[in-house]
Amino acid sequence: MTHPLIATQKFTAVRSIALASALCCAGLASAQTGPGVTLYGLADAGITSVSGLKAGTVTQVASGIMEGSRWGIKGTEDMGGGYKTIFTLESRVELxxxxVTSRPISGTQLSDRYSQAALLGLPATLQPAVAAVDGLLAAQWGVNLTGNLFDRQAYVGVITPVGAIMGGRMYTPAFETNAMYDIMETQSGLSAGQIVAFPAALEIRKSNALQYRFVKDGISGSFMYALGEVAGDSGKGRMLGLNANYKTGNFSVGIGHNQANNELGQSSLTATVLGASMNFGNDKLSGMLIKISDDNPNGLSAIAPALTPVVGAAAAGLVQNAFLNAFKQDGTLSHIGYRHVTGPHAISVAYTHYNDNRPADADVTSYGVAYTYSLSKRTDLNAVVVQYDNKNLAQVAPGGNGYIGGVTSSAGTGSTGLAFGIRHRF
Incomplete structure (x- = not known):
């Protein structure tokens, strides 16, 4: 069972829900390596500066400023009669x-509401137990810490006249809808999902998944069933997802939904995404709402058994319940963005707000601007400035598409992210 903190990997770029894009990684230039097999990838790196952290302002070289750097192999075979076999193996790389792994800019620090006994509703005498749990949780906070080679995508499938059937590790339906109606298409620290990356508000990818996809006459959609693969109880750890999208020449509207179970088989992280966009020549306006809920956070049932030998069963139970309550989610994310493209220039502005309905009231707002200058069809320069305003117990710091910003120095402290980089597709 994958711990939910591992799922805080940054929201990586998915250009479209359309079948051809999802299956063939459209938009990436590629080189043929043999009949029906293509090597492709993207290299994105630059300089970032993030303020408001415990160490002050941190400036560093980072990979994945606009999009997560990656390389992959994809293939297809036309079997005739409208049938094709396909496969994709895609690996991340930190330039x-x-x-193939990375940790937050802020290191292993967790937000105050997860690391201070008083904010967890626990007596001060249990602070050492809280610190012990934080150590375990922080050790799992990062991107692909298990070091899986093809962590981004790994699947095989068949395209038929009535849709495609695939199996493996793939993007989830709700995340694809999010990617379509985020004006940044999940790129940079200005993208909508960056402010709800911890705990994860959306399952980005799922392993052990089966998926059906279709595209016809402007209507597209998918259905995913990810198996938990727990012996004796198929409901433990499983996830269901679906989406649907309707697109005309200049207008698009879509909905996506994910519902996951935790390691005990209880209904856990659930997200419903509703979005719409409209194109006006060189301009695009996009908006999105995401309803997020989780009454039974995943992966926390092991806290009490681990602490019982140290603090006793009663105290261990109190600590586990405190963390369960802290990691519950109930909120709404709203996003609106605008993009203007003229010649080699593209400029995007976005405003995103997360309204947290939990007692922590950890509301976060992000806003800023991103600029891209295309040197060629495959190479561009990028600049991003984004401000995160944290309210009450919120402590979110900006990251990028390929890396996690982490948390600010204290609750309610805001943060500014500046990033300059170059992106090349091959």
Whole structure:
């Protein structure tokens, strides 16, 4: 069972819900390596500066400023009669280190509402137990910390005259809808999902998944069933997802929904995305609402058994319940963005707000601007400035598409992110 904190990997770019895009990684230039097999990828890196952190302002070289750097192999075979076999194997790569893993800019620090006994509603005497749990949770906070080679995508499937059937590790339906109606298409720290990355508000990808997809006459959609693969109880750890989208020449509207169970088989993280966009020549306006709820957070049932030998069963139960309450989610994310493209220039502005209905009232607002200058069809320069305003117990710091910003120095402290980079597709 994957711990939910591992799912805080940054929202990576998905250009379209359309079948051809999802299956063939449209938009990436590629090189043929043999009959029906293509090597492709994207390299994105630059300089970032993030304020408001515990260490002050941190400036660093980062990979994935606009999009997560990656390389992959994809293939297709036409079997005739409208049938094709397809496969994709896609790996992330951190250009600053050459690794396939990364950790937040803020390190292993967690937000105050997860690390202070008083904010968890616990007596001060249990602070050492809270610190012990935080150590375990922080150790799992990052991107692909298990080091899986093809962590981004790994699937095989068949395209038929009535749709495609695939199996493996794939993007989830609700996340694809989010990617379509985020004006940034999940790119940079200005994208909508960046402010709800911890705890994860959306399952980005799922392993052990089966998916059906279709596209016809402007209507597209998908249905996903991800198996929990727990012996004796198929409901533990499983996820269901679906989406639907309708697109005309200049207008698009869509809905996506994910519902996951935790390691005990209880209904856990649920997200429903509703979005719409309209094109006006060189301009695009896009808006989105995401309803997020989770009454039974995943992966926390092991806290009490681990603490019982140290603090006793009663105290261990109190600590586990406190963390369960802290990681529950109930909120709404709203996003609106505008993009203007003229010649090699593209400028985007966006405003995103997360309204947290939990007692922590950890509301976050982000706003800013992103600029792209295309040097060629495959290479561009990018600049992003984004401000995060944290209210009450919120502590979110900006990251990028390929890396996690983490948390600010204290509750309610805001943060500014500046990023300059170059992106090349191959």
């Amino acid at each position: 600053d280190t050459g690794s």
